[in-house]
Amino acid sequence: MHHFNYRNGVLHCEGVSLEAVARELGTPAYVYSDATLRRHYRVLADAFADRNVLIAYAVKANSNLGVIATLAAEGAGADVVSGGEMLKAMAAGVPANRIVFSGVGKSEAEIRLGLEHGIFQFNVESMPELHRLSRIAQEMGKRAPIAFRVNPHVEAGGHTHISTGTPETKFGIAWHEADAFYDEASRLPNIDPIGVAVHIGSQILRIDPMRAAWEKVVSLARRLRDRGFNIQRVDFGGGLGVPYKDGEDPDSPTIYARQAREVLGNLDVQLVLEPGRLIAGNAGVLISRVEYIKERDGRIFVILDAGMNDLLRPALYAAHHEVLPLRTPAMGAERRAVDIVGPICESTDRFAKDRPMPPLKEGDLVAFMTAGAYGATLSSQYNSRPLVAEALVRGDACVVVRRRPTFDEMIALERAPDWITSG
Numbered sequence: 001m002h003h004f005n006y007r008n009g010v011l012h013c014e015g016v017s018l019e020a021v022a023r024e025l026g027t028p029a030y031v032y033s034d035a036t037l038r039r040h041y042r043v044l045a046d047a048f049a050d051r052n053v054l055i056a057y058a059v060k061a062n063s064n065l066g067v068i069a070t071l072a073a074e075g076a077g078a079d080v081v082s083g084g085e086m087l088k089a090m091a092a093g094v095p096a097n098r099i100v101f102s103g104v105g106k107s108e109a110e111i112r113l114g115l116e117h118g119i120f121q122f123n124v125e126s127m128p129e130l131h132r133l134s135r136i137a138q139e140m141g142k143r144a145p146i147a148f149r150v151n152p153h154v155e156a157g158g159h160t161h162i163s164t165g166t167p168e169t170k171f172g173i174a175w176h177e178a179d180a181f182y183d184e185a186s187r188l189p190n191i192d193p194i195g196v197a198v199h200i201g202s203q204i205l206r207i208d209p210m211r212a213a214w215e216k217v218v219s220l221a222r223r224l225r226d227r228g229f230n231i232q233r234v235d236f237g238g239g240l241g242v243p244y245k246d247g248e249d250p251d252s253p254t255i256y257a258r259q260a261r262e263v264l265g266n267l268d269v270q271l272v273l274e275p276g277r278l279i280a281g282n283a284g285v286l287i288s289r290v291e292y293i294k295e296r297d298g299r300i301f302v303i304l305d306a307g308m309n310d311l312l313r314p315a316l317y318a319a320h321h322e323v324l325p326l327r328t329p330a331m332g333a334e335r336r337a338v339d340i341v342g343p344i345c346e347s348t349d350r351f352a353k354d355r356p357m358p359p360l361k362e363g364d365l366v367a368f369m370t371a372g373a374y375g376a377t378l379s380s381q382y383n384s385r386p387l388v389a390e391a392l393v394r395g396d397a398c399v400v401v402r403r404r405p406t407f408d409e410m411i412a413l414e415r416a417p418d419w420i421t422s423g
C-alpha cells in the first residue's frame with residue numbers, strides 16, 4: 001500500500017505531480033509521501049494498541065528531519081546508531097526517553113550524549129561496551145538502562161550483507177553467554193539490566209526466522225526474571241521486508257503482529273520494535289531524468305542523471321528497484337531490454353541489466369520505486385556530485401525537506417593547504 005499513482009497519465013505522489021516536482025526541484029530527487037509514512041506507522045501501532053509498546057523507528061532507514069518529524073508526531077520513538085542520529089531524532093521531536101541507542105561501536109562521546117539526555121535504553125553488544133558504559137555512567141552520576149542484544153544464531157535476511165543473526169557477524173552477544181552478561185551487568189555500578197533485545201537482519205520476507213529469534217528472547221527474559229532480574233522490556237528489532245518486485249509477497253504486518261503477540265503470550269513486558277524499511281520503504285521514490293540513450297554492441301544503455309551515489313542499493317546488494325516512466329507509455333508501446341545506468345565512472349553504477357522498459361528518450365523522467373528506505377541515507381557526493389535533494393508531499397502540498405547543496409557549499413568545507421596557496 002502506498003500513495004504513488006498515475007493520474008491523467010502522470011505519476012503522482014498523493015496529489016502532487018512528480019513532473020512538477022522535477023521541474024521545481026530538479027533531478028535527481030527523492031520524494032516522500034506523508035500519508036504512506038503515517039499509514040505504515042499506524043498499522044503497526046494499531047496492531048499493538050492494547051499492549052504497552054514502543055515503536056522506535058529505525059532512523060537509519062531514512063533520517064530526513066521531515067520524515068522523522070512526521071513519525072514523531074504520530075507517536076514514534078527512534079532507534080538510533082550514532083550521536084548524529086540521536087540529535088536528529090531529538091531535533092525532529094522525538095523525546096529522549098523514547099530513543100533506543102543500538103550499534104556495536106558506541107563512542108565515549110555517544111554514550112555521554114545518551115546518558116546526558118536520559119535515553120530510553122542502550123542496546124549493549126559486548127563486554128567492553130558494558131564496562132565503558134558503567135564507567136561513564138558512574139562518572140556522570142547517571143544510571144544506564146540497558147538491554148543486551150543477543151545473537152540468537154538464526155539465519156535470515158534478504159542478502160548476506162544484511163543478515164545479522166549468525167555467529168559470523170559482529171552483532172550481538174553470544175546466545176550461550178547471555179546469562180553471564182546479565183550477571184556481570186548486575187554486579188557493575190550504575191547499570192540497570194532491564195531488557196533483552198534481538199535483531200536478526202533486514203528485508204526478511206518470512207516471519208518464521210523472526211519468530212524463532214523472538215522465542216529465544218522471550219525464553220531468556222522469562223529465565224532472567226525467574227533468576228531475579230527485573231526484566232521489563234523485550235526488543236524484537238526491525239526487519240520485516242517490503243515487496244520490491246511484482247510477485248514478491250512478504251508476510252504482512254498483520255501476520256507479524258499476530259505472531260509477536262503469540263510469542264509474548266502473557267509475559268508482562270513493554271514490547272519494543274525497531275522497524276525501518278517497513279515504514280519508509282515504499283513511502284519514497286527517486287526521480288531522475290534520462291540524459292542519453294546510448295546504443296552500442298547490441299546493448300541499449302539508458303543513462304540517467306541519478307547515479308549509485310544517489311541510490312546505492314543496486315550496486316551494493318544487487319537490489320532490485322522497479323523503474324517507472326513518469327508518463328504512462330502509449331498503448332501497445334513495445335518494451336525493449338535496456339541497461340539502466342548512471343553517470344558515475346564505475347561499472348557497478350548500473351541500476352538494472354536487460355530490464356524490459358517502454359520507449360524512453362532523452363529528457364524523459366523516471367521514478368525508482370520503493371526507494372524511501374536506505375536510499376537518501378546511503379547517498380554520497382561521490383564524483384563530487386552535491387547530495388541528492390529530498391521533498392515531502394502531503395496531499396497537494398510539497399515541501400523541500402533537504403535542498404540540494406550548491407557547488408560552492410559543497411566546496412566550502414574543504415581547503416587547499418596554506419603551503420600551496422601562500423606559495
Ligand code: LLP
Nearest residue numbers: 058102199202203238239274275276277374
Ligand atoms: N534495528 C537494528 C539494530 C538494525 O541494525 C536495523 C537495520 C533495523 C533495526 C531496521 O531494520 P529494517 O526494519 O529496516 O529492516 N542498507 C540495507 C539495510 C541495512 C539494515 C541495517 N540495520 C538495505 O538497503 O537493504
